[in-house]
Amino acid sequence: xxxxxxxxxxxxxxxxxxxxxxxxxxxxxxxxxxxxxxxxxxxxxxxxxxxxxxxxxxxxxxxxxxxxxxxxxxxxxxxxxxxxxxxxxxxxxxxxxxxxxxxxxxxxxxxxxxxxxxxxxxxxxxxxxxxxxxxxxxxxxxxxxxxxxxxxxxxxxxxxxxxxxxxxxxxxxxxxxxxxxxxxxxxxxxxxxxxxxxxxxxxxxxxxxxxxxxxxxxxxxxxxxxxxxxxxxxxxxxxxxxxxxxxxxxxxxxxxxxxxxxxxxxxxxxxxxxxxxxxxxxxxxxxxxxxxxxxxxxxxxxxxxxxxxxxxxxxxxxxxxxxxxxxxxxxx
Numbered sequence: 001x002x003x004x005x006x007x008x009x010x011x012x013x014x015x016x017x018x019x020x021x022x023x024x025x026x027x028x029x030x031x032x033x034x035x036x037x038x039x040x041x042x043x044x045x046x047x048x049x050x051x052x053x054x055x056x057x058x059x060x061x062x063x064x065x066x067x068x069x070x071x072x073x074x075x076x077x078x079x080x081x082x083x084x085x086x087x088x089x090x091x092x093x094x095x096x097x098x099x100x101x102x103x104x105x106x107x108x109x110x111x112x113x114x115x116x117x118x119x120x121x122x123x124x125x126x127x128x129x130x131x132x133x134x135x136x137x138x139x140x141x142x143x144x145x146x147x148x149x150x151x152x153x154x155x156x157x158x159x160x161x162x163x164x165x166x167x168x169x170x171x172x173x174x175x176x177x178x179x180x181x182x183x184x185x186x187x188x189x190x191x192x193x194x195x196x197x198x199x200x201x202x203x204x205x206x207x208x209x210x211x212x213x214x215x216x217x218x219x220x221x222x223x224x225x226x227x228x229x230x231x232x233x234x235x236x237x238x239x240x241x242x243x244x245x246x247x248x249x250x251x252x253x254x255x256x257x258x259x260x261x262x263x264x265x266x267x268x269x270x271x272x273x274x275x276x277x278x279x280x281x282x283x284x285x286x287x288x289x290x291x292x293x294x295x296x297x298x299x300x301x302x303x304x305x306x307x308x309x310x311x312x313x314x315x316x317x318x319x320x321x322x323x324x325x326x327x328x329x330x331x332x
Contacts, residue, residue: 003110005285005298005317007307009119013060018067021134024114025074028134032077034084043072046079053162053188054170060122064135080133080163082191089240089281090151091272092139092197093249094222095260100203102289103260104139104149105267106130107240109280110321117298119312123173126309128296130287136165137172143309144176145201145291153193154227154236159212161189167210168196178204186216195224201291223249240281244271264288268301277321285319 010016032040041049051058061078068074077083089107094100116131129140139149148168167188175181181198185208193211207221209228217229226242227233237243248271249263256263266272267286274283286299295308305317 001110002318002320003113003115003284005115005117005305005319007117007119007305007312007314007316009312009314011121013063013067013122017064017135020114020116020131021064021068021074024134025068028077029073031084032073039084040076041079041082043076046076046081049081049162050079054166056123056174057166057170060135060173077133078135080136080166082160083133083163085158085192087236087280088152089226089274089276090149091225091245091249091267092149092151092195092223093253093263094197094199094205095253095256095263096203096205096222097257097260099290099292100199100205101260101291102139102147102149102197102199102205103264103267103286104151104197105272105274105283105286106138107274107276107281107283110277110282110284112280113284115284115319117307119307119309125173127169127172128307128309128312129169129172130285132165133163135169136163137168138165139287139289140168140172141289141291141294141296142172142175143294145294146172146175146177146181147199147289147291148172148181149197149287149289151195151197151224152226153195153209153211154231154233154240154242155193155211156233157211157213158192159189161191161212164190164192164194164196164210171198176200177202178206182206182208182218185210186218193228195226195228197221197224199289199291223253225249239276239279240274241271248272264299268299273301282321284321 092104126143129137178200199205209217231237252266
């Protein structure tokens with residue numbers, strides 16, 4: 001199948017974001033109600049949680065709700081408080097050399113992916129990020145040189161907290177350093193387990209293992225796949241080859257001590273690059289974030305798309321996933 005990746009620039013939410021909402025809302029609405037209306041928090045508890053944990057996002061949130069029509073269901077969805085559970089794969093690594101970079105694969109179903117790269121300045125700080133849940137972030141970079149990305153933590157536990165894409169959006173909107181980002185991840189609740197790797201312009205990096213049922217664990221780990229301290233969900237670990245990918249990337253990182261190219265190339269080949277699209281773990285893109293230059297390069301086996309704060313290119317790119325099934329209409 002083919003997917004069209006879009007790059008969109010809009011400083012403050014307006015007609016471009018509204019168009020995205022109108023295109024994707026029917027699918028997100030079905031997903032949000034997939035366990036029934038009562039399974040999701042009501043408006044007041046959603047808004048109270050957002051104000052309590054990320055009050056600086058409120059102006060942006062209220063603007064998005066306004067553009068979405070102001071309805072109760074859209075307002076609850078956009079709070080991303082206790083959304084339905086969902087699983088992904090993913091690998092990520094920091095190359096801590098003279099010009100540090102963060103490289104990652106996003107592994108998920110191409111049928112359930114927005115495929116949108118957003119450049120924004122919603123809170124007076126430019127952000128380039130891959131969008132999820134219409135304003136959340138799968139991975140991204142801000143103009144101060146802070147890069148962040150996620151991998152699923154490989155645990156079944158679901159609790160009260162925010163969908164992790166909104167936590168990443170909050171970090172890129174309001175943090176400058178790895179230390180600041182770590183503090184956010186230690187205090188803001190998440191509804192599922194994720195491994196968040198953060199790299200700032202100074203080269204300082206950290207991985208934060210977050211979960212709804214235990215305190216965040218912070219370690220200077222340069223590589224994560226889909227488990228936390230140890231494998232806890234063995235079926236998922238086997239299906240996603242999380243240990244194999246981790247071992248392979250550790251080997252490549254040692255080989256890349258002088259030059260990051262071998263590490264970057266490893267993300268475009270098995271076992272890190274995955275063709276498991278039918279199971280929802282196929283690689284949809286590789287992103288290479290360069291905090292010092294403010295650049296990101298999106299890579300596929302047969303193509304690349306470079307973006308930066310100095311030269312952001314709106315447009316579309318068609319990417320073919322030869323082993324994937326044809327699209328459905330359901331996001332997540």
